[in-house]
Amino acid sequence: MENSIIKQITDRLEALIDGSSLFLVDIKIKPTNNIKIYLDGDTGVTIDAVSKINRSLYKQLEESEMFPDGDFSLEVSSAGIDEPLKFFRQYVKNIGRKVEVTLQDDQVRNGVLTAATEAEITLEETIGKKKEVTSTAIPFGDIKKTVVQISF
Structure with missing residues (x-):
């Protein structure tokens, strides 16, 4: 079930960042439906970009009814400097x-x-x-x- 949700979120996110220098580093979903998305970018990640992606993705997830009763939270942020390089x-x-x-x-x-x-x-x-x-x-x-x- 979780892999299916991650795939659906990834597909939506990839459409939002397509054509930009941003890329997905990781998605984590806690049992409480707390979704954490970590992005990086070839030229960095701005707060403005993170805010826009968060608002747009939140709206899409809410409209998709992927989570009954809108029971989810979403956090989009840049990959922390202390996180290992993955890509x-x-x-x-x-x-x-x-x-x-x-x-x-x-x-x-x-x-x-x-x-x-x-x-x-x-x-x-x-x-x-x-x-x-x-x-x-x-x-x-x-x-x-x-x-x-x-x-x-």
Whole structure:
């Protein structure tokens, strides 16, 4: 049942963001029919865009009567900076930023994301007391998760 609802919501959302730089990162539905949608964009996500999508999608869901008695809530937001990168587009968007990459063997690598192809990312790491800079290619298959590091 939940997969069917997610598919219907995804289809409606994709129609709303078609032709924009926005893309769907995740949809979560709690048992209380609290729907949370996380978006990202090649050039970022504005509050205005999130508000428009939220209003339009809410209206569509209400009219569809997918949830009896309108018993649902909807939250549309940008994917949080602390959320792991999920899609190639997110890696490309974050080139030049510091990231923490956790490999499948739980080894953690920190550095600057300098490139991303469909097959791998390139991480520039500063290693040792001499601060030696090395460039390492990491295939996507070796990555468990990648999180952008916030710098102040």
